[in-house]
Amino acid sequence: MSTKKLLMIPGPIEFEPEVLKMMSVPTPSHVSPNFIESFGNSLDMMKDVWNCPSGQAFIIAGTGTLAMDIAGSNLIEPGDHALVVSTGYFGVRYAELLKRYGAEVTILNAPIGDIVPIDQVEEELKKKKYKLLTFTHVDTSTAVLNDPKPFGELGKKYDVLTILDGVCSVAGEEILQEDWGIDVVITASQKAIGVPPGLALLVASQKALSVWGKRKTPVGNYYADWSNWLPIMNAYSDRKPSYFGTPAINLILALERSLQIILNEGMEKRIERHRKVGHAFRSGLKVLGLDIIPVNENLAANTLSAPYFPKDVVGAEILNKILNEGVIVAGGLLPGINSQYFRIGHMGKVNVDDITTTLSAIESALFQHGFNIEKGACLETALKTL
Ligand code: PMP
Numbered sequence: 001m002s003t004k005k006l007l008m009i010p011g012p013i014e015f016e017p018e019v020l021k022m023m024s025v026p027t028p029s030h031v032s033p034n035f036i037e038s039f040g041n042s043l044d045m046m047k048d049v050w051n052c053p054s055g056q057a058f059i060i061a062g063t064g065t066l067a068m069d070i071a072g073s074n075l076i077e078p079g080d081h082a083l084v085v086s087t088g089y090f091g092v093r094y095a096e097l098l099k100r101y102g103a104e105v106t107i108l109n110a111p112i113g114d115i116v117p118i119d120q121v122e123e124e125l126k127k128k129k130y131k132l133l134t135f136t137h138v139d140t141s142t143a144v145l146n147d148p149k150p151f152g153e154l155g156k157k158y159d160v161l162t163i164l165d166g167v168c169s170v171a172g173e174e175i176l177q178e179d180w181g182i183d184v185v186i187t188a189s190q191k192a193i194g195v196p197p198g199l200a201l202l203v204a205s206q207k208a209l210s211v212w213g214k215r216k217t218p219v220g221n222y223y224a225d226w227s228n229w230l231p232i233m234n235a236y237s238d239r240k241p242s243y244f245g246t247p248a249i250n251l252i253l254a255l256e257r258s259l260q261i262i263l264n265e266g267m268e269k270r271i272e273r274h275r276k277v278g279h280a281f282r283s284g285l286k287v288l289g290l291d292i293i294p295v296n297e298n299l300a301a302n303t304l305s306a307p308y309f310p311k312d313v314v315g316a317e318i319l320n321k322i323l324n325e326g327v328i329v330a331g332g333l334l335p336g337i338n339s340q341y342f343r344i345g346h347m348g349k350v351n352v353d354d355i356t357t358t359l360s361a362i363e364s365a366l367f368q369h370g371f372n373i374e375k376g377a378c379l380e381t382a383l384k385t386l
Contacts, residue, residue: 078102
């Protein structure tokens with residue numbers, strides 16, 4: 001029997017074999033013509049995936065937190081006002097991060113499972129001159145989805161730069177960065193982009209670059225400073241060699257392959273597949289009697305689900321039983337309620353088999369725990385929903 005378990009956490013995810021193959025090719029020089037071509041292709045394709053033809057793409061070795069850091073450190077100067085709209089753990093992280101660069105941060109916290117109403121965001125923007133507004137597309141701690149479009153509109157109306165944390169959304173939720181007028185959309189490789197962990201990925205608008213270009217103080221983070229990276233990205237875009245820090249070569253080869261797979265599928269088709277899978281998965285959870293954190297289905301992400309454990313059970317025991325059924329899911333993350341719920345990622349190459357296997361594993365775990373479960377009913381509903 002295979003010991004391979006199905007990885008259904010919200011990143012890292014199961015990766016395409018063709019992408020993984022690129023991780024083991026002999027590492028070329030970072031200035032070899034073939035690698036320069038791969039880097040340039042990846043930058044070009046990112047703009048298609050982000051739907052931001054006039055944007056500037058950055059590929060930098062690091063994680064999603066570095067991508068947050070790059071956007072924050074380049075756009076904040078000491079004393080700038082920043083508004084963080086938080087739907088969970090990662091909003092709070094952004095507030096802390098921006099303070100390190102001297103920002104005066106105001107944070108609007110959504111109630112658990114909900115969003116901050118956009119009127120409330122606008123009311124806050126009227127109170128003082130903000131330089132920056134950040135929000136999380138899908139907060140991976142709550143599985144709550146924000147609608148980015150009105151944030152982009154507010155950014156334009158109040159002349160505030162907008163940063164979208166798309167770590168758990170890019171390539172799994174609709175992103176129309178240029179149409180929406182979002183200034184920076186960040187992500188990381190290990191989620192719906194479908195590449196092992198290790199790349200910080202972002203696309204910045206020309207407006208963001210122009211605001212950065214007028215800084216009065218140096219960027220407070222040497223590695224993240226766009227002055228170091230912009231010439232490198234421009235060189236790779238022009239298919240020329242350059243160097244600042246050694247790129248994560250195999251990861252970038254894997255990124256090129258994954259972006260090709262994403263664009264070959266087509267963005268609309270891909271987002272629709274994610275939407276269907278997420279919706280079907282949650283319809284199965286409902287049959288199992290599990291409530292989810294998002295307060296309604298419209299606020300539930302395509303890319304992951306966050307169900308509460310049934311009352312009075314020890315969550316860790318259920319997670320263990322799910323693991324014994326061959327599926328790896330994640331525990332809760334939001335401080336205060338983290339032991340009360342768990343998280344299942346369904347993004348990237350996820351398919352119907354993956355979600356039925358996962359629902360079966362959860363069903364078995366609950367059954368073994370003594371819950372009166374009608375066997376197979378959750379699968380039937382999920383498949384019908386599809
Ligand atoms: N933002 C969100 C929404 C995330 O889900 C994550 C990772 N789970 C991060 C930021 C941080 O990314 P990383 O773990 O790659 O640093």
